[in-house]
Amino acid sequence: MRTEQEQNNLDLVLGLFAHVLNPMDADAVDRFVAPGYIQHSQLAPPGRDALKAFLREIRVRSPLAVHDIKRAFVDGDHVVVHYHVRPAPDDRGWAVIDIFRVEDGLVAEHWDVLQPVAEGGPNPNSMF
């Protein structure tokens, strides 16, 4: 059962995808991410400014990137999002699960795990 606070936390993270990650909009980061942001992803250097630089870089490198959210969960101050990211619409792309910790209405900490979407393995079921 989601409390109102949990629903707010989930909505914040879905807003992060809608307004920051999908459009790769560095200028919208401060509305969603805390100044002391703790980054565990190995894609970007630590900190909120590095996240902005990363978004500016990938917006140039892969302007057609698509984040396709498959499912999202919230438990207290942690939000989990499972999605398919494709750097270009015809790429197989990556399966990703992100975990965000929310503090005082902003994303304060982030972990992720990424795996390339492959074909021809032992399991014909979709990764999603």
Add this chain to the structure above:
Amino acid sequence: MRTEQEQNNLDLVLGLFAHVLNPMDADAVDRFVAPGYIQHSQLAPPGRDALKAFLREIRVRSPLAVHDIKRAFVDGDHVVVHYHVRPAPDDRGWAVIDIFRVEDGLVAEHWDVLQPVAEGGPNPNSMF
């Protein structure tokens, strides 16, 4: 806020790690996993019997494997576990996030994303 049902779902999955995945015990699978188990992991073929075969295989291949759970969450019938799995204690191993769907007190569906733990990237923070 976790309901009693959510706590039961979380405990079921933590039991799956303690009694099935950590000891790689195929004989304990039926206590935790539904007959109609839907597998999305690309490591194993679909189905509960294939999970048992996979556990028997990795128990021979990596008998000292360690699953180190870092954090776990529950939202309704979905449970999320973030952990560090090392095929041998001195391996860097893999970062993994699993999502399980629980139905009628058994694990009915499973997704995962795996990423090798590397060193030397742009982020000195731990993946965990």
